[in-house]
Amino acid sequence: MSKFNDDQLKEFSRLVARYPEGKQKSALLPVLHLAQDSFGGWLSAETMDYVAELLQISPIEVYEVATFYSMYNLKPIGKHLFEVCQTGPCMINGSDDIIDYIGTKLGIKPGETTTDGMFSLKTVECLGACGYAPMMQLGKHYREHLTKEKVDAIIDECRKNAAANN
Amino acid sequence: MSEQPLFKVTIDNITVEVPAGTTILNAARKIGGDVAPPAMCYYSKLEGSGGKCRTCLVEVSKGSEKDPRPMPKLVASCRTTVMDGMEVKNITSDRVIDARNGVVEFLLINHPLDCPVCDQAGECHLQDLSYEHGKAGTRYEFQRRTFKKHDLGDKIQLHMTRCILCYRCVFTADQLTGKREHGILDRGDHAEIATYIEKNLDNEFIGNVIDVCPVGALTDKTFRFKNRVWFLKPVDAHRDCKTCSGKVTLWNRGDEVYRVTARKDQWGEVEDWICNTCRFDKKQTSDWVIEGPRLIDRHSVIAQGHYAGTVGTHKPTETFEAVHAGRQPKLLMDIHSISEVNQPNITLSQLDRPAHSTDFNHNKD
Amino acid sequence: MGVKLLLEKAHVPGIRFFETYRKEGGYQAVEKALKQMDPAAIVEEVKKSGLRGRGGAGFPAGMKWSFIAKPEGVPRHLVCNADESEPGTFKDRYLMEFLPHLLIEGLIISSFALGSNDTYIYIRGEYAWIVDILEQAIDEAKANGFLGKNILGTGFDCNIYVQRGAGAYICGEETALIESLEGKRGNPRIKPPFPAIEGLWKRPTVVNNVETLAAVVPIINMGGDEYAKIGVGRSTGTKLISACGNINKPGVYEIDMTISVEEFIYSDEYCGGIANGKRLKACIPGGSSVPILPANLLLKTAKGETRLMNYESLSDGGFATGSMMGSGGFIVLDEDQCIVKNTYTLARFYRHESCGQCSPCREGTGWMEKILKNIDTGKGKMSDIDLLWDIQRKIEGNTICPLGDAAAWPVAAAIRHFRDEFEWHVNHPEDAQKRNYGLAHYADPIHVPA
Numbered sequence: 001m002s003k004f005n006d007d008q009l010k011e012f013s014r015l016v017a018r019y020p021e022g023k024q025k026s027a028l029l030p031v032l033h034l035a036q037d038s039f040g041g042w043l044s045a046e047t048m049d050y051v052a053e054l055l056q057i058s059p060i061e062v063y064e065v066a067t068f069y070s071m072y073n074l075k076p077i078g079k080h081l082f083e084v085c086q087t088g089p090c091m092i093n094g095s096d097d098i099i100d101y102i103g104t105k106l107g108i109k110p111g112e113t114t115t116d117g118m119f120s121l122k123t124v125e126c127l128g129a130c131g132y133a134p135m136m137q138l139g140k141h142y143r144e145h146l147t148k149e150k151v152d153a154i155i156d157e158c159r160k161n162a163a164a165n166n
Numbered sequence: 167m168s169e170q171p172l173f174k175v176t177i178d179n180i181t182v183e184v185p186a187g188t189t190i191l192n193a194a195r196k197i198g199g200d201v202a203p204p205a206m207c208y209y210s211k212l213e214g215s216g217g218k219c220r221t222c223l224v225e226v227s228k229g230s231e232k233d234p235r236p237m238p239k240l241v242a243s244c245r246t247t248v249m250d251g252m253e254v255k256n257i258t259s260d261r262v263i264d265a266r267n268g269v270v271e272f273l274l275i276n277h278p279l280d281c282p283v284c285d286q287a288g289e290c291h292l293q294d295l296s297y298e299h300g301k302a303g304t305r306y307e308f309q310r311r312t313f314k315k316h317d318l319g320d321k322i323q324l325h326m327t328r329c330i331l332c333y334r335c336v337f338t339a340d341q342l343t344g345k346r347e348h349g350i351l352d353r354g355d356h357a358e359i360a361t362y363i364e365k366n367l368d369n370e371f372i373g374n375v376i377d378v379c380p381v382g383a384l385t386d387k388t389f390r391f392k393n394r395v396w397f398l399k400p401v402d403a404h405r406d407c408k409t410c411s412g413k414v415t416l417w418n419r420g421d422e423v424y425r426v427t428a429r430k431d432q433w434g435e436v437e438d439w440i441c442n443t444c445r446f447d448k449k450q451t452s453d454w455v456i457e458g459p460r461l462i463d464r465h466s467v468i469a470q471g472h473y474a475g476t477v478g479t480h481k482p483t484e485t486f487e488a489v490h491a492g493r494q495p496k497l498l499m500d501i502h503s504i505s506e507v508n509q510p511n512i513t514l515s516q517l518d519r520p521a522h523s524t525d526f527n528h529n530k531d
Numbered sequence: 532m533g534v535k536l537l538l539e540k541a542h543v544p545g546i547r548f549f550e551t552y553r554k555e556g557g558y559q560a561v562e563k564a565l566k567q568m569d570p571a572a573i574v575e576e577v578k579k580s581g582l583r584g585r586g587g588a589g590f591p592a593g594m595k596w597s598f599i600a601k602p603e604g605v606p607r608h609l610v611c612n613a614d615e616s617e618p619g620t621f622k623d624r625y626l627m628e629f630l631p632h633l634l635i636e637g638l639i640i641s642s643f644a645l646g647s648n649d650t651y652i653y654i655r656g657e658y659a660w661i662v663d664i665l666e667q668a669i670d671e672a673k674a675n676g677f678l679g680k681n682i683l684g685t686g687f688d689c690n691i692y693v694q695r696g697a698g699a700y701i702c703g704e705e706t707a708l709i710e711s712l713e714g715k716r717g718n719p720r721i722k723p724p725f726p727a728i729e730g731l732w733k734r735p736t737v738v739n740n741v742e743t744l745a746a747v748v749p750i751i752n753m754g755g756d757e758y759a760k761i762g763v764g765r766s767t768g769t770k771l772i773s774a775c776g777n778i779n780k781p782g783v784y785e786i787d788m789t790i791s792v793e794e795f796i797y798s799d800e801y802c803g804g805i806a807n808g809k810r811l812k813a814c815i816p817g818g819s820s821v822p823i824l825p826a827n828l829l830l831k832t833a834k835g836e837t838r839l840m841n842y843e844s845l846s847d848g849g850f851a852t853g854s855m856m857g858s859g860g861f862i863v864l865d866e867d868q869c870i871v872k873n874t875y876t877l878a879r880f881y882r883h884e885s886c887g888q889c890s891p892c893r894e895g896t897g898w899m900e901k902i903l904k905n906i907d908t909g910k911g912k913m914s915d916i917d918l919l920w921d922i923q924r925k926i927e928g929n930t931i932c933p934l935g936d937a938a939a940w941p942v943a944a945a946i947r948h949f950r951d952e953f954e955w956h957v958n959h960p961e962d963a964q965k966r967n968y969g970l971a972h973y974a975d976p977i978h979v980p981a
Contacts, residue, residue, distance in 0.1 A: 012750075018692040018694075020606075020649075020732065023713070023732055024710060025713065025714035025715075026694075026713050026714045026715030026732075026779075027714065029656075029695065029696065029697050029711065029714060030694065030695055031692065031695065033656070033695060035732045036577065038806075043365050043736050045362065055778065057714075058345055058346060058347070059347075059362075060346055060347055060348065060349040060361070060362065061349070061714075061715075061946075063349065063351060064349045064350055064351060064715075064716055065714065066632055066715055067351040067352045067362070067717040068351075068353045068699065068717060068886075069351070069656070069696070069698045069699050069717075070697070070698035070699065070883075071656045071657070071697040072697060072698075079933030084891075086875050086876065087618045087876055087877070087879075087880045088617055088618050088619070088815075088862065088873055088876045088880070089775045089776055089862050091620050091872070091873065091876045092776055092777060092862075092864060092868050092873065093776075093777075097687035109358035118691075121232070124698075125618075125700070125879070125880045125884065126616060126617075126618040126619075126700070126819075127657045127879060127973075128615050128616065128620065128621045128624050128655065128657065128658070129621060129624075130618060130619050130620070130621055130773065130775035130776075130781075130860065130862070131621055131773055131775040131781035131783070132781070133772065133775065133781075137657055140659040140660050141659075141660055174663070212695075216721070217721035217889070217931060218888050218890070218928070219887050219890050220889050220890055220891055220929055221890075223929060239928045239929075240928065240929060242721065242931075245721045264925075265925065267931050268891065268924075268925030268926075268929065269890055269891060269925075271893070271925070272890045272891050272893075272895055272925070273890050274892060274895035275894055277900060305918055307897065308898075308901050331888070331890075331893065332885065350716065350887075350942075351885075352899070353716070353885070353886050353887050354882060354883065354884070354885040354886065354887040354893060354896070355882065355885065355887060355893050355894065355896070355897040357885070357887035357893070439720070486635070512909070518760075523660065
């Protein structure tokens with residue numbers, strides 16, 4: 001089972017130190033983010049049990065939270081996760097076409113991962129970039145004013161990065 | 167104890183005095199009858215419960231003596247405390263009835279309506295509620311939400327499809343047991359009660375989640391499909407138990423104990439929590455000291471065929487003659503003297519045809 | 532050009548960093564507040580300013596502050612609500628991304644006014660990169676003596692922490708936000724008790740929107756009375772509007788609340804008119820949960836008066852013929868947009884974001900989404916429209932938190948104003964898949980009864 005390394009433990013301590021004595025449960029959301037980033041982009045039951053142990057809370061309290069928030073992935077996902085917004089303002093600027101285009105280009109439907117494990121496509125609800133629609137989240141950042149050409153470029157960029165890192 | 171001020175509150179035109187801090191719902195329960203709003207999630211013995219199902223919504227037509235303004239929205243009576251001089255409308259408010267009908271419809275759209283095969287039928291609060299407020303048909307034309315059945319250990323079954331997410335079982339596990347292992351997962355209309363990874367709920371008091379469940383989502387596996395509750399005779403009984411009070415209700419048929427539950431009051435709430443041993447393992451009449459028949463609301467289907475005094479092993483000794491010191495009961499009227507139909511000296515079965523009035527005339531002669 | 536109080540310096544290069552921000556006059560309000568004023572005086576200035584909560588509800592901020600309980604020996608907390616998630620709203624993001632120090636400055640003053648030594652910014656999880664920007668700004672402020680122990684030698688200690696959410700619209704509701712900050716599911720609490728009495732960790736807590744807290748800076752700098760002179764009526768000061776949809780210049784604009792809706796949409800200073808030379812069909816003026824208005828009712832009230840971009844004018848006519856200022860998420864729809872489809876995506880959004888705690892919202896939002904999907908894809912029945920109306924009516928006002936209302940209002944308003952478009956979808960299911968209903972009479976002047 002994977003555990004936090006020293007740097008991650010240091011970050012963990014920094015997060016917990018923000019709250020009063022005995023209120024360490026408050027750090028649960030940021031710690032789950034840290035765990036997800038540290039252990040392959042998703043939260044396994046073992047990871048959640050580990051977080052529970054670190055925060056001295058019961059595992060069910062972690063499961064309850066992890067399943068509530070949409071940003072925690074409870075199943076393995078591709079190396080690059082395309083989270084495309086489909087709510088009103090993005091929809092009227094053509095997000096449906098972008099979602100279709102990405103799906104066709106990668107050969108997957110929303111909620112699926114390519115067989116090589118490189119890309120996952122997910123439709124999400126409003127991310128607060130309505131003025132720069134259509135948009136998607138890729139990792140930490142937003143990609144906005146999406147067009148088919150831009151999507152092509154993003155996919156190429158991801159492939160190139162993956163190749164460079166191998 | 168310091169003297170708590172008494173507040174006057176009027177609910178459906180009936181005034182009661184209750185201590186400050188009492189909720190509208192509990193004040194209404196003090197009045198009783200139809201004035202008490204239905205409650206699917208509130209449970210007086212579980213801290214933090216209530217406010218979720220919205221069936222107990224009432225209209226506050228006057229806030230208090232000091233501030234008589236009405237409250238703009240309907241409020242959850244289980245979580246709103248009374249103020250002095252408050253006026254509340256429950257069944258006298260069309261708005262409340264309309265909203266409550268709506269809530270009942272919402273609770274039912276995804277409910278399986280599998281009452282004919284559900285162990286809870288007959289003592290299900292949702293059944294009672296829909297009888298009062300539901301419509302005969304449904305306006306919901308979509309596939310109902312379903313979940314897989316889960317075993318929470320070998321004694322409790324979770325049938326999530328029937329759940330109305332009242333959170334009572336979560337509060338029970340939190341407040342009665344040392345460590346809660348089940349909870350609410352996911353959110354919105356996908357939210358479910360679960361353990362996330364398949365787990366046995368293992369705690370001496372966890373069986374109480376069955377009793378607090380207002381619907382058939384949590385059922386007793388030792389009783390599953392064994393009988394319908396209205397065929398059983400509930401009797402109060404007790405035993406010397408080290409873990410709990412040992413005060414239970416046995417559900418018998420003949421001399422056989424079909425199931426054991428905690429005793430429930432008129433609002434369907436458990437009087438004393440009982441332990442798993444009493445609930446699941448003590449299924450012999452000889453395990454128990456029988457106290458007598460459990461009083462069941464006569465409107466309940468369970469009351470059918472449930473005659474106090476002939477239940478179980480208990481036979482009453484207080485006959486009419488004993489109570490009246492040997493005096494025979496005085497009949498107000500002797501049916502035979504005024505009815506010709508039930509003449510005791512005619513044996514209708516001996517006639518080879520339907521009886522005629524002449525048959526009676528003949529005998530009269 | 533209107534008055535700019537918040538975004539005036541947004542385009543100064545390097546304003547994101549302490550040095551530039553300070554050089555441009557930043558942190559003067561902190562000095563003034565902490566050295567020359569006491570907490571009660573700050574609350575008084577905010578009350579005088581008439582500042583109303585910029586998150587959506589528009590509750591007077593000074594009044595909210597004065598409700599905070601002050602039990603002996605119990606710490607109090609200020610929490611900044613940066614969980615901006617209402618579709619159409621992206622103004623707080625802009626403020627935090629480009630002017631982080633303005634927010635930090637507002638937070639220091641407000642923390643001092645409320646007596647909060649540990650202040651939290653709860654930011655939506657998706658704004659991941661903004662967390663870094665804010666944390667850097669906090670570090671800079673700390674290094675320069677504006678945060679931490681004994682700020683500016685006044686004896687006031689204050690730390691600000693950034694807490695990241697993880698994807699839940701409901702956490703923008705203040706009690707759900709507090710629950711989330713405590714490491715729990717974002718289930719709104721049942722009120723009372725209100726956060727001012729029992730909030731974060733059962734301590735007295737005030738939750739304010741990013742823009743509200745940033746506005747405290749100009750209020751201290753210029754004084755509450757001066758601030759109140761800007762704007763009109765009870766809509767004082769300036770308001771950030773995030774404009775999006777089918778307009779030429781989507782973006783975040785600061786307005787004083789005296790300009791008309793027409794000017795806001797068509798002038799080059801703001802939205803620059805409808806994109807691609809199309810005509811205006813409808814607009815959701817205050818974030819997706821407020822009632823949608825057809826063009827005729829948007830530009831003029833039912834009484835025939837020019838509609839202005841402020842709290843009172845936007846809600847003129849109630850829900851029958853008006854809407855709301857809300858969060859300032861201004862969504863413009865042109866003649867090619869389908870109201871049914873738009874309403875469907877919003878219903879889907881609210882279904883997705885319902886926490887599932889109370890039955891009307893949990894069950895009702897999903898039901899509305901399914902019916903709207905049917906109508907949108909040509910499988911609807913005429914009775915579905917009345918059914919939708921009845922469902923939204925039974926959700927509204929009957930839920931624990933305002934998400935129920937937020938889900939009900941868009942559906943109600945769409946049916947109220949665009950019922951013929953719904954009917955057209957039902958009657959012409961095949962056409963509805965190929966083309967949009969178009970403009971119909973929505974842009975025509977409204978008939979005003981004498």
